[in-house]
Amino acid sequence: MADFKQDRPCHAAPRHGGNLLAVQARFGGGDADWLDCSTGISPYSYPLPAMPESVAQRLPQISAEFWAVLKGYYGSAQCLPVAGSQAAIVALPQLRAPCRVGVLRLSYAEHAWRWQQAGHTVILLARNEIDAALDTLDVLILVNPNNPDGQRWTAQQLLAMHAKLAARGAWLIVDEAFIDVDAAESVCQAASQNNRSGLIVLRGIGKFFGLAGLRLGFVFADKKILAALAEYIGPWAVSGPALWAGQLALADEAWQQMQRSRLLQEAQSLKAHLIAQGLTPCGDHPLMQFCVVDQIDQWGYALAANGIYARVFNTQDVGVNALRFGALTLQQHAEFAQRLARAAAQVQST
Missing domain, CATH: 3.90.1150.10 (Aspartate Aminotransferase, domain 1)
Incomplete structure (x- = not known):
């Protein structure tokens, strides 16, 4: 450690x-x-048709149909669309006062970098050190499946860790950028439940759908965190073309x-x-x-x-x-x- x-x-x-x-x-x-x-x-990449001209002309609007598609794919629509999960990775450290943040040593490096840059103390952990460190952390960040080595946690393991953290008001952030091939262990839907405060899940359409250039992601969390994140990021965070393309891709089973x-x-x-x-x-x-x-x-x-x-x-x-x-x-x-x-x-x- x-x-x-x-x-x-x-x-x-x-x-x-x-x-x-x-x-x-x-x-x-x-x-x-x-x-x-x-x-x-x-x-x-998901094969997109020609985009209607109006999509680029208007300010981005999120329709009821879009929310319905999100719920169909993710099991929940209690989320904030963002310009790729990277936007949330940059913004989330701004929502907490300086604290202790645990990150897997071998993982997507932006997580550790962004929290460290925001003035937090970052603790790099081996996988076998996580359980012992839980009581000392204010935030734990895990990528599941992990990038770059593909290692996984079960939903049961993640929710058990969250329960320990949440008892002290700590957060568990789970980056599920690579989970779409097999989402059986996703905790995306759990993050929207009233008893899961402080569970934050990041999803995106860049990896599985091959649409990384669109910059479209989603943050699933309790309503208080989503409201604070929305206020920090500001309006029109996601482009109209990204919303249009994402709706098509997420609906195409x-x-x-x-x-x-x-x-x-x-x-x-x-x-x-x-x-x-x-x-x-x-x-x-x-x-x-x-x-x-x-x-x-x-x-x-x-x-x-x-x-x-x-x-x-x-x-x-x-x-x-x-x-x-x-x-x-x-x-x-x-x-x-x-x-x-x-x-x-x-x-x-x-």
């Missing part, structure tokens, strides 16, 4: 995947020369089932390619394969030299050297296997 205050950053500004232009500037090539598996965004099936199936193919080159995932999810490696620098350069853009984790704050591979289309798998084999040969020759 490690404590970090504002004058002792727990992270530098987080690095993210998806920055292909910067990678191209360093290693060369154009879009056609790279296989970008640096994010957890589905390579298959047939497409959602097809998306789940192909992501699950194709993840097995990608996993097999990794195992064939000695990269056995120690944690996996249909949108990300997480592989701990010894020769992290050699792997990072070899992958880039062969036009594979993966996430490289090699900094002290995460406590592990690893590669994360996001999903690729099935049509890209053969090319990925060939490039990965060349990269593995280069690593073995060093």
Whole structure:
């Protein structure tokens, strides 16, 4: 367990995947020369039709039909739409006075960074340290499934942790950005219940629906927290085109089932390619394969030299050297296997 205050950053500004232009500037090539598996965004996007002109002309309005679609998909409509869950990650630290915030050491780095930047004391925890730390925390933040390693908590485990925290007025924030492939353990609906004060759940349509550029997410929580968050963020936080697209995607059950099936199936193919080159995932999810490696620098350069853009984790704050591979289309798998084999040969020759 490690404590970090504002004058002792727990992270530098987080690095993210998806920055292909910067990678191209360093290693060369154009879009056609790279296989970008640096994010957890589905390579298959929900197919949007032509947008009515009026959607962009008017100020954003949330209709009764939109709320009904939300309730149908998430099981609750007691939420605040935001410009991607990232907007909530930035705003939530502003709603509490300086306090003690527990975050998993290996997780989505924006959580720790934003709370630390807002003046809170951030405690980085290993998974096996969480239970012992609960009585010392004012906020606990968990990503479920966890990014980048795909590790999971059951709803029963999360609600038990929330009960301990809520007894002292503490919060449990659960980031469910990657849960849509299998949402059986979601606590999204529970966050709207009157007896679950202080349970805050973040959802979004970026990862599973492949619509990250729209910037549409939702915060599920008790009404008091939602009101405070809405006041802080201000009006028209979500664009009309994002609301229009989100309503279509969330209502389309047939497409959602097809998306789940192909992501699950194709993840097995990608996993097999990794195992064939000695990269056995120690944690996996249909949108990300997480592989701990010894020769992290050699792997990072070899992958880039062969036009594979993966996430490289090699900094002290995460406590592990690893590669994360996001999903690729099935049509890209053969090319990925060939490039990965060349990269593995280069690593073995060093």
